[in-house]
Ligand SMILES: [Zn+2]
């Protein structure tokens with residue numbers, strides 16, 4: 156666990172990042188990594204906010220298993236609700252499955268994606284709707300940015316005061332298309348993870364929307380958080396490439 160900016164700390168795990176956002180008086184967990192990370196996330200939260208501290212809520216940028224995996228057990232231990240965009244709820248409550256990964260798409264991540272489940276966790280009644288136009292539970296200084304494309308109800312969270320962007324998988328800060336860049340975790344603003352992105356036209360529009368925010372910080376689901384990356388994000392939006400086997 157490492158503080159990136161006031162009120163934001165990252166919990167990196169092998170596959171994905173979770174974030175502790177807020178202060179001792181009021182904080183939330185944004186994303187919950189793969190299943191089995193609940194102890195690690197709880198320990199990090201107790202180191203940051205004190206023993207026995209509980210968040211106001213768990214917020215999910217989207218429902219993929221590497222972001223929602225440990226949300227259920229944490230919600231049970233903490234006794235808090237989990238919120239995701241209404242369009243993600245069918246996937247998080249066992250009513251619908253994400254489309255299968257596009258294993259014909261290019262890149263390193265595609266080659267390992269066949270080992271990942273396309274299903275995700277069933278959070279049942281623990282999952283509630285995050286209404287994008289309303290205040291975010293537990294995060295008064297932040298706003299929800301709808302960023303469909305990677306998944307239908309993907310959201311990012313933005314703090315206008317210091318232009319801090321929690322991007323989920325709408326953009327990543329590592330190149331998952333490259334084995335060596337992934338291993339080195341080289342910082343780079345990149346398109347959403349290729350095989351798991353369902354609508355590339357929407358994904359491109361979401362990258363454009365995020366670029367228009369000119370974020371000072373970009374903290375994504377995958378990669379090391381980056382500062383002063385607004386120009387790089389604008390270049391990604393201006394030169395957006397869909398995978399070669401996809402029309403967009
Ligand atoms: Zn994802």
Ligand SMILES: [Zn+2]
Pocket residue numbers: 171219221222324348376377
């Ligand atoms: Zn992810």
